[in-house]
Amino acid sequence: xxxxxxxxxxLLKPSETLSLTCAVSGGSFSGFFWSWIRQPxxxxxxLIGQSGQINHSGSAYYNPSLxxxxxxxxxxxxxxxxxxxxxxxxxxxxVYYCARLSYCGEDCYAFDSWGQGNLVIVSS
Amino acid sequence: xxGLTQPLxxxxxxxxxxxxxxxxxxxxxxxxxxxxxKPGQAPVLALFRNDIRPSGIPERLSGSKSGNTATLTxxxxxxxxxxxxFCQVWDSSTGVFGGGTKVTV
Numbered sequence: 664x665x666x667x668x669x670x671x672x673x674l675l676k677p678s679e680t681l682s683l684t685c686a687v688s689g690g691s692f693s694g695f696f697w698s699w700i701r702q703p704x705x706x707x708x709x710l711i712g713q714s715g716q717i718n719h720s721g722s723a724y725y726n727p728s729l730x731x732x733x734x735x736x737x738x739x740x741x742x743x744x745x746x747x748x749x750x751x752x753x754x755x756x757x758v759y760y761c762a763r764l765s766y767c768g769e770d771c772y773a774f775d776s777w778g779q780g781n782l783v784i785v786s787s
Numbered sequence: 788x789x790g791l792t793q794p795l796x797x798x799x800x801x802x803x804x805x806x807x808x809x810x811x812x813x814x815x816x817x818x819x820x821x822x823x824x825k826p827g828q829a830p831v832l833a834l835f836r837n838d839i840r841p842s843g844i845p846e847r848l849s850g851s852k853s854g855n856t857a858t859l860t861x862x863x864x865x866x867x868x869x870x871x872x873f874c875q876v877w878d879s880s881t882g883v884f885g886g887g888t889k890v891t892v
Contacts, residue, residue, distance in 0.1 A: 698882070707887040708822075708830065708873055724881045727788075760829055764882065767835045771818035772877045775841070777829040 665690030669761045669778035671746075675785045681748040685761030685778050688742070696764035697744040698774065699735060701757040709757075711735075713764055714744060751785045758782050789878040791885035798891045805861040807888045809874035812855065817876045819857040821850060824871045824887075833872070834859065864892050 671683035683699070698713040712725040714735050725733050734747045748755060761778040791811045799805035809819060819837050822830040832841055837857065838850040847862040861868050869892045874885040 708884045710882050710884065713881065767820070767839075768818060770877055771820070771836050772882060773820040773832055773835040773875070774822070774830070774882065775832045775835070777831070780829050 665763065665776045667761050667763065667776055667778040669759075669781055671759075671781055671783070673781060673783055675751050675783065676787055677752050677785060678750055679785075681746070681751050681755065681759075681783055681785075683746045683759055683761070683781055683783075684743055685745070686741070686743045687763070690763075690776075692737075692739055692742045694766075696772070697735070697737060698762045698764045699746045700760045700762055700774070701755075702760070702780075703757040711746065711748070711759075753785050756783065756785050789876070789883045791874055791876065791883060793872075793874060793885040793888045795886075796889045796891065799861065799864045801866070801892055802863050805864050805868070805890055805892075807859040807861075807872050807890065809857040809859075809885050810855055811857075811876065811885075814855040814857060814876070815852065817878065819850070819852060820875045821848075821859045822873045822875065823848075824873065825869075830873065861890065864890075866892055868892055 666688050669685040696713040699711040712735050715722050732749045737744045758780045760780045762774040763776040765775045767773045793809050821834040823833040824830040834850040837852050849860045851858050871887045873887045
């Protein structure tokens with residue numbers, strides 16, 4: 664049973680950089696997209712981005728609304744992936760989740776495993 | 788960008804049936820996944836490819852699709868079904884979520 668364990672700083676000031684890491688255990692790191700999703704307080708889910716599939720061609724996808732501030736990186740040797748979000752503002756305050764995105768059939772990909780979530784607050 | 792529309796809330800009496808809808812353009816051509824999120828917890832995949840339950844998801848949760856509307860049905864709703872439910876599809880090489888529906892039992 665795959666498990667995702669995430670960690671990172673929970674309180675940031677405006678203009679700082681958000682950094683979160685997610686470790687994968689109990690399952691393969693290859694053949695999946697590794698994703699970050701956030702949820703502002705009391706609101707819905709927003710996909711931040713997903714990595715390219717390991718051992719397959721294809722690049723990462725980032726939500727255009729984040730305007731080039733985001734990077735998702737992979738460390739295959741440690742089975743970890745990370746989120747970097749630069750120049751944060753109060754609008755970036757949210758619970759951040761890491762998740763595994765798995766193939767579930769033609770034109771079907773589902774987030775089938777999730778980390779526990781980290782509340783990140785941006786405040787001066 | 789692609790959009791999915793869900794009702795903000797659905798109320799259901801204990802033991803009765805709740806229906807949560809998810810509407811989207813050309814949804815009939817897409818596979819729909821559903822997530823259940825209980826208060827203070829991470830979302831859990833509840834249904835994938837429209838109507839398939841992962842292991843551990845109770846049989847009283849079921850899914851269907853007709854035209855541009857997908858539906859999650861909770862039969863004989865229990866207190867433990869009180870949660871937010873999100874639909875999701877794969878579009879333009881990424882995942883797209885609906886806004887979520889709060890189900891109150």
